[in-house]
Amino acid sequence: MPLIVTRDLRKVFRSAKRSPGALGALRGLFSPVYEDRVAVAGLSMEIERGEFIGYIGPNGAGKSTTIKMLTGILVPSGGEIEVAGIVPHRKRRENARNIGVVFGQRTQLYWDLPLVDSFELLRAIYGIPQDRYRRSLDAFVELLEMGDFLRTPVRQLSLGQRMRGDFAAAMLHEPPILYLDEPTIGLDVVAKEAIRTFVARVNREQGTTIVLTTHDLADVERLCRRIVLIDHGRAIFDGPIERIKNEYGxxxxxxxxxxxxxxxxxxxxxxxxxxxxxxxxxxxxxxxxxxxxxxxxxxxxxxxxxxxxxxPELEGIIRHIYTQGYAGEERSA
Amino acid sequence: MLAAYVQYWKINLLTMLEYRADFFMWFAFTIVYHGTALAALAVTMLRFPSMNGWSLREMFFLYALWMTAHELHNALFFNVTYVPEYIREGRFDRFFVRPFDTLFQVLTVPSRTFPDGFILGLVTLAIATHVAGIHVTPLTVLTIAAVLCGGAGIDLGISLFVAALSFWLIRVDTLRWIVMSLEQDFTRYPISIYTRGVRIVLAYVLPFAFMNYFPASYFLGKHDAAFGLSPEVGLLTPLIGLLWTAFSYAFWNIGLRHYQGTGS
Missing domain, CATH: 3.30.70 (Alpha-Beta Plaits)
Structure with a gap:
């Protein structure tokens, strides 16, 4: 049975529409007009244990929204979703034990605390036994080369250092599933490479299932065997990278x-x-x-x-698909 | 959960030691803040020896009771105030991906809190109790403790309600500001001096009167001149604190389902 299943998953955001001017604002207060924005429009996919999926699409395609539903942050507007046998938004806390999340745009570390204090707090939150905690932490410090800045307050870290801290924070409790939302955004080549090597290793050695959203297709080409391409909240391609390359390449x-x-x-x-x-x-x-x-x-x-x-490079192919549409067999999906 | 809470306080203590200057500045500010309020009270009372039957000594106790309960709330629950900011800036997401109750996680964001204000409050309250000539038995101590917890619960309930509103309304600062000023301004004097409308609000809508006016009346053995209620009403404070907190927590949980997050 697949580890992650979504069936016809939908998310519609509803927001009050503002009319211009003070009078409009006043009218909005009493009889608000709502505007619906469909972010995810019927997404079905299955992800097996141990897969490394590249979840890609242009800005506003619904990538982050999907990740947020998988993590239990957002409640879907329709459809079904199951992660390791759990419906994330119904059993949020159980789901949280199974997952690690890295948001590239937003740190999960505490700004004023040294990195190691954030880790200590996470150890207490997840109830990680002391010896296992020491073992993982030592391994992360070595793999991600964090020894030099473990005691530095997070606000003084460079982006690359902070991201490495974020990865360690997401992995400390050894979750079977890892969601990475734009984890390499804004990083220099060296930091990017360090992080790619780290996640590739985690996937290979611990069998961690990884879902990666990114705009950097070099990440995908280097790490993922399968990609799910979404546009306007729908999957327009789902399959091995070779196939998309063969069809368009x-x-x-x-x-x-x-x-x-x-x-x-x-x-x-x-x-x-x-x-x-x-x-x-x-x-x-x-x-x-x-x-x-x-x-x-x-x-x-x-x-x-x-x-x-x-x-042709993957980047060129994807660009072509965004602008021309996907002409493959799954167009009807 | 307990381990996480202990860890949280350990970190708070360590950060306090690290940012000592900041800590002392806050502590000095707390002293000045409450000191000014008490001085203003004393000046007023020099002109009017009694206010609706309350002497300066009794009003000192009235203030100390509110101050201690409020500082207890600040020490334990102040992070709730930051929730609208967390939501607006998209930092609220992280509370969903960790295996604890979201509110518990909000309360345990390391924030350099230290119960200095509460300790100051306890000292002030001890002095005020003595000055007001209240006969202290072990039962009195327990009752005061229960009233303080109830008072902090009222504060929590109300601030949690405002925070939960921000799941729907992105900006709730104005409302928060109004509630805060109401609390600060209307807990200083016995509510019997206000017009009927204000009294009803303070007793039944935003029950700040239960943080100090009603329980103080009980401890001082005064008859309530605001509604003509018996002094024992003051013993309801813990119950009201509990009810408000439970109500706001339920509201909070509804809000969680409405959480829409920010852009990306």
């Missing part, structure tokens, strides 16, 4: 650098995408065109200095 780019200025170069079977200086980019369909023929054609016709073939 049929296009390849042939990058040609000429030795001399060439106006309007053309190769049969490929479309000229751009020409900048001596470098031209041709797009072709891998399924219908053979690379060796294209290469031969281009070197027969022009004087060529260098040739390279580029595969």
């Amino acid at each position: 049929r296009e390849r780019t042939l990058v040609v650098r000429f030795t001399e200025t060439t106006s309007a170069p053309a190769i049969p079977g490929a479309r000229l995408e751009s020409l900048e200086g001596l470098t031209a980019r041709f797009v072709f369909d891998r399924a219908t065109q053979r690379v060796d023929r294209l290469v031969r054609e281009v070197s027969d016709r022009y004087s060529v200095e260098d040739i390279a073939i580029e595969e």
Whole structure:
């Protein structure tokens, strides 16, 4: 049985609509007009134990709202939801024991306290036995290299240090499920890499099920085997990264650098995408065109200095889907 | 849960030691704050030897009773005041993802609280009891303790109610401000000096009169001139504190279901 199940999950936010002006405000006070905003519009998915899911979508697609329903913060407007056999918003406290949460935008640590005091408080909250606490803490301090700033008040930490603290705080009670909401936002490459290595290891060694929402597709490409792509509160793709790449990655780019200025170069079977200086980019369909023929054609016709073939990156594919819509089989979903 | 509560106070104590200057400043402020109120009371009473049958000594006791209950509330429950801010800034989310009651978690956010005001209140109350000439038996001590708890409960109930409102209304500062001023201004004198409308509010709507006026009347053996109630009404304070807290807690739990959080 899957660890996390949602069926036709919905969330509608209702807010009072304000009319402009003092008179409008007054009217709103007595006969408020409500405005509904659908954040999640019928989301169904299943996540198995030990999976590492990339949950991605543009701003306002409903990612955070979904995470908040899975964690029990928000009560769904409709549909079903079950996490490790528990309906999160009904048995919030039991659910909390099973999960760890990292919100990249908001720290869960206490601003004025040294990191280690926050950890001590969490130890008491989760009732972690002293020896197990020591063991996990030592491991985290080593893995996340927190030794230097364990006694520094959180407000004095850099973002990268604070995020590492947040990860340790979310994992101290060794939850089987970890939700990461934009955990690498605003971090430099080194801190990002440290965190990626850490979560990959947690997933691999402890079998922790991880749901990651992020805008950094490099995170997803590096860590996740499966992605769920949502837009307008609906899942428009759910499957392995390879599949989305195969379906959309049929296009390849042939990058040609000429030795001399060439106006309007053309190769049969490929479309000229751009020409900048001596470098031209041709797009072709891998399924219908053979690379060796294209290469031969281009070197027969022009004087060529260098040739390279580029595969599409996940980022490009996702961008394409956001703007053009998903054309795969799950469009009807 | 107990372990977490102990840990919370341990951290409070440690942070207090770390921010000593801040602590002493607060302590000095608390002394000045209550000192000014008492001085104002004394000045007023120099002109009017008695106010609706209450002497300065009795009014000193009246004030000390409120002050101690209020400071007990501040020491244990002051964090409730921050709830609207937590909600507005999206910091409330974290209370949902931890395995404790949300209110308990609000109360245990390390906040540099220390029961200095309450200790000051107890000392003031002891002096005031002596000055007012109240005969103290062990039973009196127990009754006063119960009244203090009830008074703190009334404070908690009312501030929790305002805090729970912020699950629907994002800004409740004005309301909080009104309630706070009402409490500060109308607990200083016996409520019998006010007009009927004010008396009804203080006794039945926002029952601040049960924090000090009614119980003080009981301890001083005075007849209530506000409603003509018997002095024993003052013994209802613990019950009223409990009822208000229970009512607001239920309201709070309804509010939790309405929680919408902030953007992301």
